[in-house]
Amino acid sequence: MKGKIIINKDLCKGCGFCITACPRELIVFDRAVNAMAIHPAAQSDTGKCNGCGLCAIVCPDIAIEVWREAKQMHGSTGSPSRAKSRGNYGTKKS
Ligand code: SF4
Numbered sequence: 001m002k003g004k005i006i007i008n009k010d011l012c013k014g015c016g017f018c019i020t021a022c023p024r025e026l027i028v029f030d031r032a033v034n035a036m037a038i039h040p041a042a043q044s045d046t047g048k049c050n051g052c053g054l055c056a057i058v059c060p061d062i063a064i065e066v067w068r069e070a071k072q073m074h075g076s077t078g079s080p081s082r083a084k085s086r087g088n089y090g091t092k093k094s
């Protein structure tokens, strides 16, 4: 399954929980600082995310949004499923 995350860098306090949680080691600290002068989390490789959502689940500041590519069935086009905040996966469509 393919996934994608969006990190709201200005909400990030740099705790690093998401970096530890990602099983694919796809999250690092950004070189640039955010509005709080903190090096926020950033995704290092956008092509390898599986949309597992662990990074969003552990984020205490709800700074990470997870998107999963929907399965396509019998010629239907499908659309991305959105898992916004703390592991509420796959029910809301964009
Ligand atoms: S959704 Fe899963 S694989 Fe993707 S960045 Fe977050 S923890 Fe890593």
Ligand code: SF4
Pocket: 007, 011, 012, 013, 014, 015, 016, 017, 018, 019, 040, 041, 058, 059, 060, 061, 062, 063, 064
């Ligand atoms: S868990 Fe949330 S607040 Fe902590 S580094 Fe990751 S995005 Fe930032």
